[in-house]
Amino acid sequence: MNEKSVHINKKYWSFIVQALSKGGYLKEALKQLTFFGENDFMHPDLPLYNIFLNGCMKSQNLANANNCLKVMDEQLIGKSEITYWELLKVAVWQGNLPVVYEIWRDLRKYYNPSIISLRKFIWSFTKLGDFRAAYSLLQHMVSTGVHGGDCLKVSGEKKIRSSRVDIPIPVIIDFHSSVLDKKMIDLSSPEIGRLDAIKEASVIDVKKNTLSTELRKVLRWSFNDLIHACAQCREYNMAEQLFLQMHDLGLEPSPHTFDGFVRAVILEKGVAYAMRVVNEMEKRNLKPNYTTISTLSIAYSEILELDRAESLLGQILDSSPKYIHPFNAFLSACNVMDQPERAIGILAKMKQLNMRPNIRTFELLFQLFGNVNAPYEEGNIFSRAEVKKRIEILEADMIRNGVQHSFVSLEILIRALGNEGMITEMLQYFHLAETLFLHPKSYSRTVMYNNVLHSLVDAREGRMAVExxxxxxxxxFPPDSTTYNIMVNCCSILGSFKSACALVSMMLRSGYFPQAVTYTALIKILLSDEDFDGALDLLEQSTSEGIELDVLLYNTVLLEADRKGRIDIIEMIIERMHRQKIQPDPATCNYVFSAYIRHDFHNSAMEALQVLSLRMISQDEAVLRERRASFEDLVHSEDPDVESWMINIFEEVNEHLAVALLNLRWCAMSGHSISWQPEENLWARRLASLYGSG
Structure with a gap:
């Protein structure tokens, strides 16, 4: 245009500034605005500055927005309600609540805010989490609309605008004392949610008051914003009151309204209540949106109702990234329920939708499919080959979806491979984690190291564990109590009591005290050298230090005593357990029974089995007398299926109870009479007389 001597007037320059602002060339656009301001013949209008501020918001460029405001101040350019809206968007993008308050204070110096402006401030406050301010403005907005304080119209661009001319008019009332005064609202009040204007006088019947279609839309938008904010703030009472107020105003809730309401109430009132809300929607011929279905499915997954959760997942037909969350929640529930087979169908559904998994999805899949035999059986050549194949498939899928390993996914893999006994592969992923996450404080690595150490010790790779x-x-990376206990246990592999004591010393200096598991590992080392006296001394020491001993510790001594044929040690330990009210478990019964059988003490074996089984049921003779009536028939039953019945019923409730009843039944079938007073048993009385004094 310059080359052809075409005169560029103010209109052309305005288009140039608009194009530069909308295209993101803010530096060049501001240069033109500044040039305008310095030219008396082409002084820019306020709408042009508003367009530039809109460009700053879209580009998230705060510096240019501030520069524009300086130019506007220098050139004495005022502000319209649109200007304040553009500034609000920048403040919300920044997450700067004080700036929103400043914009509000500046606006009301010059304007009695229109309904449209109030709606935009409500949106801003809900986005930034100021629940009370948003509620206060909503009540003022409703009052203004009901009293006809502002009329709305639809513009040529199909946008709802205020019919008022955008000319600054000072506020008539003092908003500082009536609106946004945080002390004005008591969220716990049962009356909250009812308009002050309506409470003061019943002259206005809101239900009969005719609100324009445009006003209804704007009011519903703001109610929706606040109801959704209730979901974030877990203010379910407020959500209910807002919902009732909408009814009072004759505002029909939309699916978006119901979505916010469901998410607000589901945590407090449960998923059953939320489903009743959805049923109410359907009665109104409103279809719940995918966000609502997603919320319900997640809730059912969390309470492990997988059938309902899966049914709802089948209704989601959108592959947007946000809808991966209910699928992940379902996979997590499958992991809790140990039902990996159910996850396969959901994975097929995700493939069908072309839903892109995220790293959380893969973390859950590694948890579900990272083991074959573990933890129920030891890994073998077949299970390890299957684990390797599964991991390769999942990692190939990660590459296709552009997902990289997280620290958590590597931790899960390390633990899974260690459980299967795949030490070489576990160490490969361990070193990969060290390489990818170099900074020591980026993630808590102690747990990862503990998993590696535990697997190495379990595989009896003691030297490698030390390294x-x-x-x-x-x-x-600071070792914790678990680390030290694992390494003390490692010393039992190496057979070094001296090293174990050195570790306990380090443990104490680090501020950790020995626990029952620590003494168990130390005793195991002494027992491997047949140092029963040293092991018993440690038992005494642990008791004097107030350590709460458990059956696992005593079973460690019993196992070694059984192997070495030390019936005297076994009997002393059993009596000590009884004195300390530590109930035996099936392993206890096994060690004691087998020790007597090895020495052909068959009567003692059966008596011990009977006494220990009764103690497994209860150590309180009063409880045994109460249960005798219900259990004695089972023990002496001639029904051939009674044993299967006992296992199926009692294993789910109490595994030890099932074993105890089976033991008693076998004693009875061997011809031994069952006494439900174990302390009267000759074997129990002999142990009490020999070892009862300690």
Missing amino acids: VFREMKDGD
């Missing part, structure tokens, strides 16, 4: 432990300390 990893040294690497851990050299890398400034």
Whole structure:
């Protein structure tokens, strides 16, 4: 245009500034605006500055927005309600609540805010979490609309606008004392949610008051904003009151309204209540949106009702990234319920929808499919080959979806491979985690190291565990109580009581005290050298230090005593357990019974089995007398299926109870009479007389 000497007037320059602003060339656009301001013949209008501010908001460029405001101040350009709206959007993008308050204060110096402006401030306050301010403005907005304080119209661009001319008019009332005064509202009040204007006088019948279609839309939008904010703030009472107020105003709730309401009430009132809300929607011929269905499915997954959760997932037909969350929640529930087979159908549904999994999806899949035999059986060549195949398939899928390993996914893999006994592969992922997450404080690595150490010790790779432990300390990753206990247990593999004591010393200096598991590991080392006296001394020491001993510790002694044929040690430990009211478990019965059988003490074996089984049921003779009536018939029943019945029924409630009843039944079938007073048993009385004094 310059080359052809075409005169560029103010109109052309305005289009140039608009194009630059909308295209994101803010530096160039501001240069033109500044040039305008310095030219008396082409002084820019306020709408042009508003367009530039809109460009700043879209580009999220705060510096240019501030520069524009300076130019406007220098050139004495005022502000319209549109200007304040553009500034609000920038403030919300920044997450700057104080700036929103400042914009509000500046606006009301010059304007009695229109309904449209109030709606935009309500949106801003809900986005930034100021629930009370949003509620206060909503009540003022409703009052203004009901009293006809502002009329709305639809513009040529199909946008709802205020019919008022955008000319600054000072506020008539003092908003500072009536609106946005946080002390004005008591959220716990049962009356909250009813308009002050309506409470003061019943002259206005809101239900009969004719509100324009445009006003209804704007009011519903703001109610929706606040109801959705209730969901974020878990203010279910407020959500209910707002819902009732909408009814009072004759505002028909939309599916979006119901969505916010469901999410607000589901945590407090439960998924059954939320489903009743959805049923009410359907009675109104409103279809719940996918967000609502997603919320319900997640809730059912959390309470492990997988059938209902899966049924709702089948209704989601959108592959947007946000809808991956209910699928992940379902996979998590499958993991809790140990039902990986159910996850396969959901994965097929995701493939059908072309829904892109995220890293959380893969973390859950590694948890579900990362083990074959573990934890129920030890890994073998077949299970390990299957695990390797599964991991390769999942990692190939990660690459296709552009998902990289997280620290959590690597932790899960390390634990899974360690459980299967795949030590080489576990160490490969361990070193990968060290490489990818170099900074020591980026993630808590202690748990990861503990998983590696535990797997190495479990695989009896003691020397390798020591190297990893040294690497851990050299890398400034602080060992915790679990780490020290694992390494003390490692010393039982190495057979070094001296090293174990050194670790206990380090443990104490680090501020951790020995626990029952620590003494168990130490005792195991002494027992491997047949140092029963030292093991018993440690038992005494643990008791004097107030350690709450458990059956696992005593079983460790019983196992070794059984192997070495030390019936005297076994009998002393059993009596000590009884004195300390530690109930035996099936392993206890096994060790004691087998020790007597090895020495051909068959009567003692059966008596011990009977006494220990009764103690497994209860150590209180009064409880045994109460249960005798119900259990004695089972023990002496001639029904051939009674044993299967006992296992099926009692294993789910109490596994030890099922074993105890089976033991008693076998004693009875062997011809031994069952006494439900175990302390009167000759074997129990002999142990009490020999070892009862300690």
